[in-house]
């Protein structure tokens with residue numbers, strides 16, 4: 249549907265070569281009529297039409313034929329229209345002059361939304377029955393069909409990456425790569441080459457050609473985690489790559505087309521970063537076409553028992569052990585806890601508790617919650633300092649030993665030499681204790697004494 253007869257004709261011929269039947273019309277009202285009379289698999293619309301605009305048509309389709317994928321043809325460089333169309337439900341856009349190669353990809357993507365075999369992924373992988381989580385699942389199902397850039401906000405460990413993966417695996421790109429990159433973890437000077445690749449010899453250390461994350465994610469999804477940490481010079485380059493849908497590797501003269509869907513996330517407040525001048529506003533608008541928020545765990549406490557069960561089952565299967573029960577007090581304490589680290593923290597708590605509890609029951613003391621440790625008991629000593637009457641001294645001491653060793657290992661990222669130092673013992677002595685306590689994971693990775 250286009251106001252320019254030439255472009256319409258070109259589209260019909262190209263689609264015909266792709267063995268697709270196409271019907272072309274020149275106005276919004278003709279389009280509406282055609283949509284009423286026939287069933288289509290895909291709709292392409294221009295923005296400016298004699299009797300209205302393409303956005304109207306996108307809205308109409310989204311409302312009345314939501315299963316029909318629709319894409320917008322935009323004037324070159326007009327990202328506002330493209331963004332608006334996607335906000336209104338278009339699955340993608342294509343800029344004029346229409347490149348035939350891009351058109352083919354767009355049409356393949358659009359038809360794939362209906363035709364691609366399901367991936368077997370399921371929304372149930374996002375555990376949670378709180379109303380906010382149910383809404384999130386409904387939104388994910390919708391977003392999976394679109395190609396629109398998505399910005400996922402939410403606290404650390406709340407499940408942003410899990411949401412991004414689901415959007416990918418439930419969508420038509422699920423057979424293509426999902427590439428996750430933590431923007432805060434790449435040194436600034438290497439970023440351009442990490443993202444866009446480089447030619448061999450283009451700088452010191454570039455010993456061979458490198459494809460770069462954008463081209464690795466071609467036809468798939470690129471997940472930019474901690475996007476607020478992108479340095480400003482990379483923000484400019486990312487903006488360009490999104491607008492042009494093409495990239496140029498470092499030291500390369502050619503541009504390469506890329507067809508990727510961008511999903512990004514950060515635990516920071518991105519709009520605040522814009523206000524503070526640390527994040528470009530134009531890039532913010534491109535990335536944040538659709539925003540979705542993952543709520544922190546303390547805002548959906550009803551999900552804690554479900555998640556505990558889900559995580560315990562997974563861990564016990566992994567470790568091939570019978571799942572211990574949680575004592576009533578342990579459950580209550582978890583239910584009250586604030587979970588600053590969200591679901592990831594819950595996973596860590598349960599994993600540690602499984603290690604600490606030898607018996608069939610996980611008790612409060614095995615949970616080691618931060619708030620508990622920070623609250624000194626009234627007599628001045630911490631809670632963990634009193635031995636439950638029913639527990640033999642030997643077991644109690646072993647538990648403390650285990651706990652302290654695990655703490656030191658955690659703090660040193662499991663560098664056993666450093667942990668031994670922290671604990672004031674020799675490496676050999678630590679190794680002996682790890683064996684004795686069943687914490688030995690094999691391999692003398694950091695020292696050969």
Ligand SMILES: Nc1ncnc2c1ncn2[C@@H]1O[C@H](COP(=O)(O)OP(=O)(O)OP(=O)(O)O)[C@@H](O)[C@H]1O
Pocket residue numbers: 373374375376402403404405406407408409410411473514515558591592595
């Ligand atoms: N609703 C959920 N159901 C099951 N597992 C979950 C859920 N939410 C999060 N998880 C698990 O919790 C852990 C943390 O989730 P994820 O990595 O997605 O969080 P994140 O918000 O991306 O964290 P960060 O901000 O640190 O990157 C992962 O192991 C993930 O699988």
